Amino acid sequence: MVVQNLPGGGSLVTTNYVYSVAKPDGLTLGMPNQSVYMGQVVGDQDARFDVQKLNWIGSPDRNTTLLYIRADAPYRSMDDVIKAKLPPKCGGSGRDSSSIIFALEDLIGAKFEVVLGYQGGSQTDLAVERGEVVCRSMVLGVHFSRQPFTLWHSKNFDRHLVQMGRKRDDRSADTPTLYELMDRYKTPERGRQLATVLTAGENFGHPMIAPPGLLADRVKLLREAYANALKDPALIADIKKQEYDFDPVSGEELQTLAKIVVNQPAPVIDRLKKILGN
Amino acid sequence: MTFFMALVKVLISIIFLLLLSRDPARSQNNFFSGKTVRIVVGSSPGGGYDYWDACWPAICPSTYPAILKWSCRTCRAADRW
Numbered sequence: 001m002v003v004q005n006l007p008g009g010g011s012l013v014t015t016n017y018v019y020s021v022a023k024p025d026g027l028t029l030g031m032p033n034q035s036v037y038m039g040q041v042v043g044d045q046d047a048r049f050d051v052q053k054l055n056w057i058g059s060p061d062r063n064t065t066l067l068y069i070r071a072d073a074p075y076r077s078m079d080d081v082i083k084a085k086l087p088p089k090c091g092g093s094g095r096d097s098s099s100i101i102f103a104l105e106d107l108i109g110a111k112f113e114v115v116l117g118y119q120g121g122s123q124t125d126l127a128v129e130r131g132e133v134v135c136r137s138m139v140l141g142v143h144f145s146r147q148p149f150t151l152w153h154s155k156n157f158d159r160h161l162v163q164m165g166r167k168r169d170d171r172s173a174d175t176p177t178l179y180e181l182m183d184r185y186k187t188p189e190r191g192r193q194l195a196t197v198l199t200a201g202e203n204f205g206h207p208m209i210a211p212p213g214l215l216a217d218r219v220k221l222l223r224e225a226y227a228n229a230l231k232d233p234a235l236i237a238d239i240k241k242q243e244y245d246f247d248p249v250s251g252e253e254l255q256t257l258a259k260i261v262v263n264q265p266a267p268v269i270d271r272l273k274k275i276l277g278n
Numbered sequence: 279m280t281f282f283m284a285l286v287k288v289l290i291s292i293i294f295l296l297l298l299s300r301d302p303a304r305s306q307n308n309f310f311s312g313k314t315v316r317i318v319v320g321s322s323p324g325g326g327y328d329y330w331d332a333c334w335p336a337i338c339p340s341t342y343p344a345i346l347k348w349s350c351r352t353c354r355a356a357d358r359w
Binding site: 004029 | 313314316317318320
């Protein structure tokens with residue numbers, strides 16, 4: 001087994017390669033990022049693939065995101081943000097990674113000012129510590145298992161405004177989910193569809209794909225082998241030790257999800273394009 | 279009679295072999311025998327995918343028993359397709 005890193009375009013390079021260059025024999029598999037479908041949804045010319053035709057093998061986890069905010073900022077909850085005259089200033093590296101923050105105004109009427117251009121998550125967190133910005137969205141599992149966040153929590157440096165999963169994560173049981181907030185603020189169906197697409201990436205986790213046109217029997221074998229691999233006791237013990245999220249997603253579920261996310265009504269796609277700046 | 283029994287045995291063997299070769303799981307598993315599987319990762323080394331892409335070569339010998347070749351390398355980031 002050979003592992004080859006092929007970065008570029010938020011996994012578009014890898015996905016294009018697996019989709020149209022790799023031989024569909026099962027000997028080349030891909031690991032794109034969790035939001036690779038977004039390029040196809042918004043009609044990015046560089047996304048030369050159809051995620052529905054890819055063969056999804058499985059994923060070891062789901063990556064729920066969380067929006068944190070400095071505890072000394074005058075916003076104790078999303079209600080405060082909605083009522084605020086001055087929106088909180090969040091940081092981020094690009095529109096894609098901050099898309100959910102931009103969408104919150106559409107979904108529940110919570111407006112944020114977003115400062116983009118930070119090199120990455122760590123730089124944004126430093127900016128939060130310096131007080132340049134007060135909030136950021138990030139992977140929940142990382143927020144509860146890595147520094148500086150564990151130190152932050154011991155000092156009550158931050159609080160959590162919303163988590164994007166369908167159900168509350170045990171590590172953040174007092175933080176409402178986006179879906180609870182949409183119920184409270186009576187978000188219309190179109191907004192819910194938008195939320196479904198924007199948060200779908202979380203269910204893709206760290207997915208593995210195979211080229212289109214692969215024999216069904218071979219797809220089945222790869223999916224079974226992948227699922228069996230994730231039952232390895234040594235692997236599970238190591239995941240616990242490393243404090244990684246672990247919530248396997250089957251290839252069949254990913255295949256269904258891929259179909260759902262790309263088949264959206266035109267108004268939802270238009271809104272997504274606007275949020276993502278396309 | 280002996281010749282007839284021998285013929286039946288040969289026929290049964292042929293049918294058995296044909297059925298065996300048509301067993302999808304077995305034939306697909308045989309396909310992977312001795313082959314090298316390449317995993318193309320959409321992010322740079324050092325990113326969040328390191329754990330998962332590194333773990334496959336480590337755990338797959340027990341779950342992809344037919345795949346015999348194991349190695350790991352990093353491709354140039356400048357490679358474009």
